[in-house]
Amino acid sequence: MQHYPKSIRNLIRQLSRLPGIGEKTAERLAMHVLKAPADQAQALAESILQVKRSVQHCQQCFGLSDGPVCQICQDPGRDRDLVCVVEQPADMMSVEKAGCFKGLYHILGGVLSPMDGIGPDRLRLEQLWRRVDSGQVKEVILATSTSVEGEATASFIAQRLAGRPVKVSRIASGIPMGGDIKYVDQMTLKRAIWGRHAC
Amino acid sequence: MQHYPKSIRNLIRQLSRLPGIGEKTAERLAMHVLKAPADQAQALAESILQVKRSVQHCQQCFGLSDGPVCQICQDPGRDRDLVCVVEQPADMMSVEKAGCFKGLYHILGGVLSPMDGIGPDRLRLEQLWRRVDSGQVKEVILATSTSVEGEATASFIAQRLAGRPVKVSRIASGIPMGGDIKYVDQMTLKRAIWGRHAC
Numbered sequence: 001m002q003h004y005p006k007s008i009r010n011l012i013r014q015l016s017r018l019p020g021i022g023e024k025t026a027e028r029l030a031m032h033v034l035k036a037p038a039d040q041a042q043a044l045a046e047s048i049l050q051v052k053r054s055v056q057h058c059q060q061c062f063g064l065s066d067g068p069v070c071q072i073c074q075d076p077g078r079d080r081d082l083v084c085v086v087e088q089p090a091d092m093m094s095v096e097k098a099g100c101f102k103g104l105y106h107i108l109g110g111v112l113s114p115m116d117g118i119g120p121d122r123l124r125l126e127q128l129w130r131r132v133d134s135g136q137v138k139e140v141i142l143a144t145s146t147s148v149e150g151e152a153t154a155s156f157i158a159q160r161l162a163g164r165p166v167k168v169s170r171i172a173s174g175i176p177m178g179g180d181i182k183y184v185d186q187m188t189l190k191r192a193i194w195g196r197h198a199c
Numbered sequence: 200m201q202h203y204p205k206s207i208r209n210l211i212r213q214l215s216r217l218p219g220i221g222e223k224t225a226e227r228l229a230m231h232v233l234k235a236p237a238d239q240a241q242a243l244a245e246s247i248l249q250v251k252r253s254v255q256h257c258q259q260c261f262g263l264s265d266g267p268v269c270q271i272c273q274d275p276g277r278d279r280d281l282v283c284v285v286e287q288p289a290d291m292m293s294v295e296k297a298g299c300f301k302g303l304y305h306i307l308g309g310v311l312s313p314m315d316g317i318g319p320d321r322l323r324l325e326q327l328w329r330r331v332d333s334g335q336v337k338e339v340i341l342a343t344s345t346s347v348e349g350e351a352t353a354s355f356i357a358q359r360l361a362g363r364p365v366k367v368s369r370i371a372s373g374i375p376m377g378g379d380i381k382y383v384d385q386m387t388l389k390r391a392i393w394g395r396h397a398c
Binding site for chain 1: 207209217218228232237242243248249250254265269292
């Protein structure tokens with residue numbers, strides 16, 4: 001790499017800081033940028049700067065947004081009674097891609113993890129209690145992950161909401177679709193049997 | 200993807216125009232850029248713009264350079280008698296990485312390809328004849344690829360240089376290192392036998 005001109009070396013270094021991009025790939029990408037039309041390179045650089053300038057957290061759900069309130073929270077077609085609680089914006093995007101949920105979201109910004117010093121005050125829980133207390137929410141769906149921390153966070157929220165006039169539910173866990181029973185781990189199988197439903 | 204804010208969608212679109220980056224990877228990279236410190240994103244954007252602004256072709260070898268003459272052509276430690284002719288700057292970088300060549304380069308900018316309408320006038324051949332005629336070059340090493348076009352280009356250059364007081368050589372072709380004889384194609388094996396040397 002030391003044979004490249006300084007500006008190319010710098011671009012390769014910057015690109016290889018991206019996740020999953022090694023030096024070899026960074027070199028190939030840098031060569032592409034070099035050969036690409038100037039306006040395409042400009043558009044890429046501009047979009048990087050723009051995303052850092054304009055993306056902020058939605059004031060209501062704390063998802064990613066270009067403005068103070070995100071598209072989903074603004075959408076009059078969404079069901080305001082239902083709030084799906086997730087850990088991160090990426091989880092919200094996954095639920096959106098599944099395309100079966102038409103309510104609103106609440107992004108916690110993480111999970112409870114005493115080992116990492118993340119207690120309830122580090123998550124957006126106060127904001128969740130406030131949303132529930134506003135009276136507009138009828139059901140809170142806990143869609144944190146099924147890891148130890150995700151489960152603990154879901155239990156914590158369920159306990160804290162217990163006294164309030166709101167239904168609290170947890171997404172189902174069990175065998176993933178297309179999963180082969182003999183390869184599924186015991187914990188998942190146990191959950192699948194516990195959570196069985198009438199056919 | 201339509202659930203992301205517009206600026207993130209734009210960044211994902213720009214990133215997925217890079218070679219080998221699909222929409223899924225572009226999404227992951229965009230999320231990284233979003234989370235990364237502002238100065239890191241700024242440095243990446245800046246390096247893209249900088250490379251387009253400052254990289255030019257070296258006036259002597261036509262390799263990539265930050266200034267009018269590249270580092271290699273400027274290096275007083277390189278052997279000015281030897282010129283290695285390659286197709287593209289990336290080929291020059293490969294030879295440099297091999298670390299066994301201490302001469303100068305001449306980048307043709309492609310290969311002869313009548314099918315694609317690329318004749319001798321589309322390559323930097325006039326500039327090569329001029330370098331040879333300047334009298335400083337004692338040997339021209341033809342390191343174009345061993346494809347049909349690369350071989351034809353090497354033959355063409357060898358013929359045109361035949362009358363001039365310069366040695367012309369072609370890089371060896373044969374079994375790649377670590378190659379298994381039984382899996383090597385017949386053409387390569389034929390070349391390896393033709394090009395055999397005393398042990």
